[in-house]
Amino acid sequence: MAGRQTLGIVKPDAVQKRNLGNIIAHLERDGWVVRAGRLVRLSRAEAEAFYEVHRGRPFYAELVEFMTSGPCFPMALEKDDAVKAFRTAIGATDPAEAAAGTIRKLFAESKGRNAVHGSDSDENAAREIGFFFTEAERAHLWG
Ligand code: CMP
Numbered sequence: 134m135a136g137r138q139t140l141g142i143v144k145p146d147a148v149q150k151r152n153l154g155n156i157i158a159h160l161e162r163d164g165w166v167v168r169a170g171r172l173v174r175l176s177r178a179e180a181e182a183f184y185e186v187h188r189g190r191p192f193y194a195e196l197v198e199f200m201t202s203g204p205c206f207p208m209a210l211e212k213d214d215a216v217k218a219f220r221t222a223i224g225a226t227d228p229a230e231a232a233a234g235t236i237r238k239l240f241a242e243s244k245g246r247n248a249v250h251g252s253d254s255d256e257n258a259a260r261e262i263g264f265f266f267t268e269a270e271r272a273h274l275w276g
Contacts, residue, residue, distance in 0.1 A: 137215050
């Protein structure tokens with residue numbers, strides 16, 4: 134069965150443009166529950182580790198540079214079939230190809246500066262949520 138949680142990140146471009154609140158409001162109106170969230174400034178080592186699967190791709194250096202350029206806001210988000218539902222909510226990687234009403238269509242600039250990240254599988258969602266939030270922390274927030 135598909136999991137109920139995914140990891141979303143409001144990226145540095147959107148935080149800098151003061152769209153953090155707008156993006157969270159958009160998600161909450163769409164039925165999402167923010168189970169955990171925090172403003173963080175990623176170190177180079179952290180950004181490299183988070184995007185390890187993309188190491189060697191032509192955009193990797195640019196991606197790490199961008200993700201360390203300012204604060205971002207990782208969130209553990211909850212909804213039925215969360216990974217698929219969140220990818221639908223954020224739209225295509227390139228905002229020029231994203232469907233109307235999606236977060237990237239509304240808030241992203243380009244393929245690189247694309248406002249949000251979303252996990253691409255349940256397995257990666259678990260890994261990525263664990264990257265930013267401990268089990269104990271998540272239990273404490275809602276317990
Ligand atoms: P994200 O969902 O965070 O996962 C990997 C990121 O790499 C992706 O969003 C894009 O922001 C970025 N990315 C993918 N393709 C390119 C590209 N061609 N140029 C720059 N960045 C890219």
